[in-house]
Amino acid sequence: MKKIIFATGNAGKVKEIKEIMQGLPVEVTAMKEENISIDVEENGTTYAENALIKARALAEILRGKNIDAISMADDSGLEVDYLNKEPGVLSARYMGEETSYRIKNANIIRRLNGVPAEKRTARFVCEIAAVLPDGREMVTRGTIEGKIGYEERGENGFGYDPIFYLPDMSRTTAELSPEEKNELSHRGNALRAMEKELKDILF
Numbered sequence: 001m002k003k004i005i006f007a008t009g010n011a012g013k014v015k016e017i018k019e020i021m022q023g024l025p026v027e028v029t030a031m032k033e034e035n036i037s038i039d040v041e042e043n044g045t046t047y048a049e050n051a052l053i054k055a056r057a058l059a060e061i062l063r064g065k066n067i068d069a070i071s072m073a074d075d076s077g078l079e080v081d082y083l084n085k086e087p088g089v090l091s092a093r094y095m096g097e098e099t100s101y102r103i104k105n106a107n108i109i110r111r112l113n114g115v116p117a118e119k120r121t122a123r124f125v126c127e128i129a130a131v132l133p134d135g136r137e138m139v140t141r142g143t144i145e146g147k148i149g150y151e152e153r154g155e156n157g158f159g160y161d162p163i164f165y166l167p168d169m170s171r172t173t174a175e176l177s178p179e180e181k182n183e184l185s186h187r188g189n190a191l192r193a194m195e196k197e198l199k200d201i202l203f
Contacts, residue, residue, distance in 0.1 A: 002026045002202065004130075005034055005062065007054040007073035012158040013187070020182050020191045024198060026070075036061055042075065047089055048139050050075035051129035059131035068133050070198070076126035076186060078160045080148055082112060082119050091160070105152055105163045112148055120147040124164060124173075124186035128194050138197050142189025146173070157181060 004026050006017055014030045021028050031037060040057045044050040054073035062069055077091030087094035087104075095104050112120055123145045130138045144166075152162035154174025161174035166184070173181055182188045 003067075003069040004028045004072050005036070005058065005067075005069045006030050007038060007058040007071065010158075013074075016178075016182060016185075016187055017191060019178065020188050021195055024195055031058065034067075036065075044075075045089065047075040047077060047125055047127035048129065048141070050089060051127050051139065052131075052137065055129040055131045055137075059133075062133075070133070071131040072128065072194070074126055074128045074187065074190065076124065078122060078124055078164065080108065080112070080120075080122045082115055082121075083108070101159050101162075102152070105160060108148060108160075109150065109152075109163060117147060122146055122148050122164065124160075126186040126190040128187075128190045130194060130198070132201075136201075138194065138201075140190050140193035140197060142186045142191070142193060144173075144184055144186045144189070 006014065006028065008014060008030055009032055018028050036058070038054065038057045038061060040053055042050040042053055044053055051073045055071045058073065059071035062071055075089065077088050079085040079088050095107060123143050126142045128140050146164050146166045149163050149165040149172055153172045154162050156176060156178065157174040162172055164173045166173065169176070173185065
């Protein structure tokens, strides 16, 4: 059985990845489960560049340890149109990496104070990079469109989910069940695209 090792320490993200990619005949693990850590500067100007920086760094470690596995990483962010697509690629570092998302979310809501619903458009974007043991690289992209809500709602999900409102669902992504979120989310869309690419190439 082939293995995919994902370059993330985010437990919520790992859970989503394993659920979405369970259709592949591979074992999906995270770096922590493999006792691997990487320390890289995500200095790319796009989600794809940052995802590749992490995936390549992990792939180099795997080669050094003679581990035959696919290295995978993602970069994602929230783009708020009224804020010139901020926080964008800086979403995780917005207001500082140690700042809680409750504070980050409150700041975005404050900056949109008085902005009407039709101008509160936003999207989640995710790009996933994979580096195969033979050096081949692939990148897939997924998005989900929505609006910024007026308050935090919901206990599911993580990050900006409580303020990302889906008009068609009348709920935030933090109010969706894990199954609903995986079906609709930017990461789910990018992972399913990657799953298809890997199936076409490897299986």
